[in-house]
Each structure stands twice: as C-alpha cells, then as structure tokens.
Amino acid sequence: xxxxxxxxxxxxxxxxxxxxxxxxxxxxxxxxxxxxxxxxxxxxxxxxxxxxxxxxxxxxxxxxxxxxxxxxxxxxxxxxxxxxxxxxxxxxxxxxxxxxxxxxxxxxxxxxxxxxxxxxxxxxxxxxxxxxxxxxxxxxxxxxxxxxxxxxxxxxxxxxxxxxxxxxxxxxxxxxxxxxxxxxxxxxxxxxxxxxxxxxxxxxxxxxxxxxxxxxxxxxxxxxxxxxx
Amino acid sequence: xxxxxxxxxxxxxxxxxxxxxxxxxxxxxxxxxxxxxxxxxxxxxxxxxxxxxxxxxxxxxxxxxxxxxxxxxxxxxxxxxxxxxxxxxxxxxxxxxxxxxxxxxxxxxxxxxxxxxxxxxxxxxxxxxxxxxxxxxxxxxxxxxxxxxxxxxxxxxxxxxxxxxxxxxxxxxxxxxxxxxxxxxxxxxxxxxxxxxxxxxxxxxxxxxxxxxxxxxxxxxxxxxxxxx
DNA sequence: AATAATCATCAAATAATTTTCAAATATACC
DNA sequence: GGTATATTTGAAAATTATTTGATGATTATT
Numbered sequence: 001x002x003x004x005x006x007x008x009x010x011x012x013x014x015x016x017x018x019x020x021x022x023x024x025x026x027x028x029x030x031x032x033x034x035x036x037x038x039x040x041x042x043x044x045x046x047x048x049x050x051x052x053x054x055x056x057x058x059x060x061x062x063x064x065x066x067x068x069x070x071x072x073x074x075x076x077x078x079x080x081x082x083x084x085x086x087x088x089x090x091x092x093x094x095x096x097x098x099x100x101x102x103x104x105x106x107x108x109x110x111x112x113x114x115x116x117x118x119x120x121x122x123x124x125x126x127x128x129x130x131x132x133x134x135x136x137x138x139x140x141x142x143x144x145x146x147x148x149x150x151x152x153x154x155x156x157x158x159x160x161x162x163x164x165x166x167x168x169x170x171x172x173x174x175x176x177x178x179x180x181x182x183x184x185x186x187x188x189x190x191x192x193x194x195x196x197x198x199x200x201x202x203x204x205x206x207x208x209x210x211x212x213x214x215x216x217x218x219x220x221x222x223x224x225x226x227x228x229x
Numbered sequence: 230x231x232x233x234x235x236x237x238x239x240x241x242x243x244x245x246x247x248x249x250x251x252x253x254x255x256x257x258x259x260x261x262x263x264x265x266x267x268x269x270x271x272x273x274x275x276x277x278x279x280x281x282x283x284x285x286x287x288x289x290x291x292x293x294x295x296x297x298x299x300x301x302x303x304x305x306x307x308x309x310x311x312x313x314x315x316x317x318x319x320x321x322x323x324x325x326x327x328x329x330x331x332x333x334x335x336x337x338x339x340x341x342x343x344x345x346x347x348x349x350x351x352x353x354x355x356x357x358x359x360x361x362x363x364x365x366x367x368x369x370x371x372x373x374x375x376x377x378x379x380x381x382x383x384x385x386x387x388x389x390x391x392x393x394x395x396x397x398x399x400x401x402x403x404x405x406x407x408x409x410x411x412x413x414x415x416x417x418x419x420x421x422x423x424x425x426x427x428x429x430x431x432x433x434x435x436x437x438x439x440x441x442x443x444x445x446x447x448x449x450x451x452x453x454x455x456x457x458x
Numbered sequence: 459a460a461t462a463a464t465c466a467t468c469a470a471a472t473a474a475t476t477t478t479c480a481a482a483t484a485t486a487c488c
Numbered sequence: 489g490g491t492a493t494a495t496t497t498g499a500a501a502a503t504t505a506t507t508t509g510a511t512g513a514t515t516a517t518t
Contacts, residue, residue, distance in 0.1 A: 096347055118325055143402040145452055157475055158451030195477055201496070212496085219495070221485065386464055424466050430507070431465095441507085450474065451505070 002047040002116055003027045007037030007063065008078070009055055013101075017050065020105040021112065034058030041067045048116055050108075051095075053079035068094035074115035078103070133168050135229055138207060138216065140168055147207075154206050159184065159199050164207070167217060167227035176224035200225060231276040231345055232256045236266030236292065237307070238284055242330075246279065249334040250341065263287030268415050270296045277345055279337075280324075282308035290316070297323035299398075299412070303344035307332070362397045364458055367436060367445065369397055376436075383435050388413065388428050393436070396446060396456035405453035429454060 004021055008014040009032045018028045029046075031037040034055035041049055041063065049067060053060035064075050075094065079085060080101035096115055099108060131142040139148040145161055147154050156164065162184050167175075175183075181193035204211040218226050233250055237243040238261045247257045258275075260266040263284035270278055270292065278296060282289040293304050304323065308314060309330035325344055328337060362369040368377040374390055376383050385393065391413050396404075404412075410422035433440040447455050 094347075094350060097343075114326075118323075121323060141401075144455055144457075145403045145449055146401075159476070161452075191477075194479095197495070198477075198497090222494070388465070420466070423468090426506070427466075427508090448506070 001025065001027050003029070003045065004048045004050065004112065005029045005031065005037070005041055005044070005046045006050045007031050007034065007041070007055060007060070008050070008052040009033065010052070013052075016105060017108060020109055024109050024113070026112070034060070034063055038063045038066055042070060046073060047119075048073055048112060049075045050112075051075060051077050053077055053081070053084045064095050074119050076111060076115065133165075135168050135171060135227075136216070138164075138168070140165060149207050156206065157202075160203050160206065163196075163199055163203055167225075171227045171229040174220045174223045174226045179224065230254065230256045232258070232274065233277045233279065233341065234258045234260065234266070234270055234273070234275045235279045236260050236263065236270070236284060236289070237279070237281040238262065239281070242281075245334060246337060249338055253338050253342070255341070263289070263292055264416075267292045267295055271299060271412070272415060275300075275302060276348075277302055277341060278304045279341075280304060280306050282306055282310070282313045293324050303348050305340060305344065362394075364397055364400060364456075365445070367393075367397070369394060378436050385435065386431075389432050389435065392425075392428055392432055396454075400456045400458040403449045403452045403455045408453065 002025075004026050006014060006017055006021075006028060008017065008030070011032070014030050014032065018030050021028045029040070029044075031040055035057040037051070037055070038058055049064075051060040051063055055063075060077055060079070064077060067073075067075065074096045077084075077095045077098045078101060079098065082100075085098050085100055097111055099111060133140040133142070137150045139151075141147075142165070145156070147156050147161065147164065163180070166180070166183060177193040177196045180196045181189070181191075184196075185191065200217060201211065204214050204217055207216055208214045216227060218228050220226050231254075233255050235243060235246055235250075235257060237246065237259070240261070243259050243261065247259050250257050258269070258273075260269055264286040266280070266284070267287055278293075280289040280292055284292075289306055289308075293306060296302075296304065303325045306313075306324045306327045307330060308327065311329075314327050314329055326340055328340060360371045362371070366379045368380075370376075371394065374385070376385050376390065376393065392409070395409070395412060406422040406425045409425045410418070410420075413425075414420065429446060430440065433443050433446055436445055437443045445456060447457050449455050
C-alpha cells in the first residue's frame with residue numbers, strides 16, 4: 001500500500017484530500033505545519049508528497065527544495081495563486097506537478113495515481129516480475145519462455161511450454177483432450193486430439209518426479225487432465 | 230537542444246504547437262499520420278513526444294503503448310474529448326500527461342519544460358550508464374555505436390548493431406522473427422522476416438565463440454530468439 | 459563511374475519437433 | 489472375474505523450423 005504525506009494547514013481541504021485518497025486505497029498522513037511537515041517527509045518513508053504552497057513557518061517551496069535534495073519521490077504542489085503556479089513552473093524546484101485550488105478531488109486522485117505509476121515505471125523494471133508464474137516447485141518465465149523445476153531449468157518445446165502454461169494459468173480445472181487440443185492447437189486445426197496425450201506424457205517426463213505417478217498433471221479418468229495445486 | 234516529435238494530423242494545430250515550441254528553443258519534427266509517426270518515434274531519437282489521440286491509420290493510444298515498450302521518454306497526449314482523457318488516465322498506457330484541446334500554447338510549453346526537467350532529474354543518476362550497456366562479455370557504446378566483445382572491438386554493420394542493441398536492451402525475452410523484423414526494420418517495411426535469420430547468423434559470427442553453439446543469442450525453437458544474460 | 463560493403467533472397471541441408479500408430483496397461487462397469 | 493473402454497507407452501514416420509552458403513540487388517564510398 002502506497003504511503004502519501006499531505007502538508008496542508010487548512011483543515012477542511014486537508015480532510016477532503018485525505019478522505020478521497022484513502023477511499024482510493026492509499027495510506028495517508030496529514031500534517032498542518034511546514035516545519036513538522038519537512039521533518040516528517042525527511043525522516044519517514046513516503047511514496048508521494050502533496051504540499052500546500054502557503055504554510056506557516058516554512059512554505060511549500062522550501063519544503064519541496066529540501067526534500068528534493070534527499071528524496072526521489074513525486075511531489076505535487078497545491079496553490080490558489082496564479083503567481084505561485086508560475087513560480088513552481090519557472091523555479092527549478094523539482095516539483096513534479098501542481099494543482100490549482102479549487103480542484104476536484106477526483107482530479108487529485110487521478111494525478112496522484114498517474115505520478116505513482118510513472119515513478120514505478122521509471123525507477124524499477126517491475127515489468128519483469130509480473131510475467132512470472134510460480135506454482136509449487138514449478139516456475140514459468142513467460143517472457144523468456146524458460147521453465148524451472150525445483151530451481152533447475154528444464155528446456156521445453158513449444159507445444160510443451162504452451163501446454164504447461166495453459167495448465168499453470170488454469171490450475172485445478174479438468175480439461176478434456178478435445179478442449180486442450182482446441183485451446184493449444186487452435187480450433188480450426190486439423191489433426192487428432194490424441195496427440196495431446198503424447199505431449200502430456202512428454203511434459204510429465206520433464207516436470208514429474210515419477211511420470212507414471214504424476215503429482216502435477218493428473219489424469220482424471222473419463223474426463224481429461226488436471227493441473228493440481 | 231532537445232528534440233521533440235509532434236504527431237498531429239490537423240495542420241493548423243500542428244503548426245501552432247511547432248511554432249511555440251521552436252520559439253522556446255526546441256528542435257521540433259512534425260508528422261501527420263499515425264503510421265509514420267510511430268515509425269519515426271521508434272527509429273529516431275527524441276526527448277519528448279506529443280501525440281494527438283485521433284489520428285489516421287494508427288491512433289495515439291496505440292502509438293503510446295508501442296513507443297513505451299521501447300523508449301523511456303515523456304509522452305504527452307492531446308485530445309478534445311473528455312472520454313479520451315479518462316481513457317488515458319485509466320488505461321495503463323504509460324502516457325506522462327494529457328492536454329485537452331483547446332489549450333493555450335504557453336500551457337503546452339510549460340508542460341513540455343516541466344516534463345523534460347523532471348525526466349532529466351530522474352535519469353540523471355543513470356545517465357552515464359544509459360549510453361553504455363555491459364552484458365557479460367559484451368559492451369555496447371550507444372553514442373559511438375561501437376561494440377566490444379571481451380574488450381576487443383568488433384565492427385558491426387547498421388542492422389547488426391541495431392539488432393544487438395535491441396537484444397541487449399531486452400535481455401531474457403524471446404522475440405519472434407516477425408517481431409524483430411517489425412522492431413528493427415520498421416513495421417511498415419516491406420520485405421521478408423526471413424532476412425532476420427541471416428542477420429542473426431552474422432551477428433553470431435561476430436559475438437559468439439562458436440556461432441553454431443551460441444551462448445548469447447539462443448534459438449528458442451518454434452518461438453524465436455533470446456538474448457541470454 | 460567504379461569499387462566496396464551491406465543487405466535481401468533463395469534453396470539445399472540439417473536439426474528438432476510433432477504426429478501417428480499399435481501394443482501394453484490401467485480403470486470402470488457388469 | 490471378465491469385458492469394454494480409456495489411457496499409457498515406445499518407436500518410427502512425417503512435418504516443420506532453422507541453419508547455412510551462395511548469389512544477386514542495393515546502397516554507400518572513393
């Protein structure tokens with residue numbers, strides 16, 4: 001869950017922001033003074049910062065600049081004054097975005113989400129991990145089409161891989177030979193579904209400890225096969 | 230000088246954008262069709278992209294998605310429709326910002342500047358490494374287009390270099406011949422994807438110890454090729 | 459304009475996968 | 489327990505994909 005810090009001294013606005021962001025599933029902290037806000041931002045870990053420009057003690061510009069020196073998180077500035085907006089733009093403060101008051105709460109939420117998404121994209125190459133399927137001792141990397149059984153790589157042929165992937169994506173369901181043939185081979189493919197059997201065997205030889213006693217791909221008599229989790 | 234690509238089919242708007250951005254010191258290219266725009270965006274180097282959503286042939290969403298898969302530059306989407314704006318937000322396209330028509334030119338310039346600044350800030354750390362790719366025994370210097378295998382320079386032709394660079398940027402992923410052909414040769418390029426094969430071989434002859442037993446660019450039967458790290 | 463380098467095309471050779479088939483084995487039902 | 493039905497298995501045949509070398513076309517360089 002993403003943590004957001006809001007530094008805003010006007011209670012009504014602060015509460016409005018907090019409510020909407022929490023409703024969208026964020027973990028929100030609220031602070032009403034610039035001094036405390038800066039301290040909190042520097043010493044706690046947040047994923048995003050929302051700063052009001054006009055604040056007691058230390059203003060939003062100053063906080064932005066100071067935080068930016070140390071932290072690399074998205075910072076959104078909020079202000080009612082047009083001059084402020086220009087200042088945010090012009091001055092190289094390192095703010096990521098600005099929102100002018102009055103703003104619609106949904107606009108705020110949209111911006112927050114956009115910045116968090118972008119930040120994730122730029123910082124971590126998280127794209128790699130979401131293509132991985134891990135089921136019991138079997139790990140499937142879709143992008144590289146590699147399969148590991150108990151951490152050891154097992155080289156699969158195309159049909160074997162497709163079959164395994166299909167099972168892994170639909171575990172604990174029984175599929176008939178005909179059904180599997182349609183799904184993996186294509187519904188307009190000519191040929192005989194019995195060929196599925198042979199591939200099941202090949203697959204078992206590669207992933208099962210004892211292929212005649214399968215622990216992953218089980219035979220369901222009269223119905224088909226099931227990848228058991 | 231920062232290079233910007235605008236993909237916009239309405240000449241009056243396109244010219245307006247171009248004029249203002251050039252006045253602000255940017256180097257601007259203008260393209261009026263989605264297909265050509267995507268091709269240009271993928272094969273030239275730009276610092277920022279401005280995409281109209283409604284375009285002939287290929288729309289802005291599609292371009293955004295495809296460019297994002299390869300390039301890590303700010304993308305601004307432009308649209309008149311409110312539904313589009315919502316779509317840009319909602320769909321995880323990877324757009325960095327959206328601008329609704331009609332827009333003030335100064336607003337556009339401000340946004341462009343903001344995104345370029347932010348992007349520079351974020352990539353500042355990795356800037357050195359950005360131009361150099363080092364994978365196992367292979368070092369690629371993008372700026373000079375030089376390749377070193379085990380510290381020894383290997384001279385590459387254009388296609389060989391492009392192919393290697395693409396693989397190096399996307400390691401451990403299987404790409405089909407068709408996919409590679411689209412990416413390296415351009416998606417609207419006529420010709421046959423089998424030509425990829427020949428270049429793969431040439432590349433292997435240059436970077437592999439034993440080209441018939443490749444350690445870097447592996448053949449994944451029935452699926453394509455994979456640059457293994 | 460000549461030369462060199464690169465790129466595209468093709469067909470033969472090779473390699474790997476997929477399919478087929480029949481015998482063997484297992485399961486369900488009477 | 490016996491029979492019909494379903495599944496497994498092994499090996500060979502058929503198919504499909506990839507590699508390779510040679511050749512002509514294109515492009516850049518001198």
